[in-house]
Amino acid sequence: MLKVENLYKTFAKNKPDEKNIFNGLNFCAKAGEFITIIGGNGAGKSTLMNIITGQTFPDSGKIR
Ligand SMILES: Nc1ncnc2c1ncn2[C@@H]1O[C@H](COP(=O)(O)OP(=O)(O)O)[C@@H](O)[C@H]1O
Numbered sequence: 001m002l003k004v005e006n007l008y009k010t011f012a013k014n015k016p017d018e019k020n021i022f023n024g025l026n027f028c029a030k031a032g033e034f035i036t037i038i039g040g041n042g043a044g045k046s047t048l049m050n051i052i053t054g055q056t057f058p059d060s061g062k063i064r
């Protein structure tokens, strides 16, 4: 099971190009479950994958 709990991420906080990506994202994928992440260019799909794999740190929240 993969659980994303209360995930927050903002790039360039308090800067003119501040990008708020996640504001309390939650989801749970069960073992063997097929899920699709959809979103326009720049929505945060790659950032989500990078946080799940530990390449990028969230501001807060947990990956279990
Ligand atoms: N390391 C970074 N520093 C600053 N901004 C970033 C960084 N990585 C991604 N972003 C910005 O965060 C937003 C989401 O990016 P990304 O996760 O790559 O979107 P997607 O994969 O959905 O197209 C974009 O506006 C992107 O420019």
Ligand SMILES: [Mg+2]
Residues within 6 Å of the ligand: 045, 046, 047
């Ligand atoms: Mg991407």
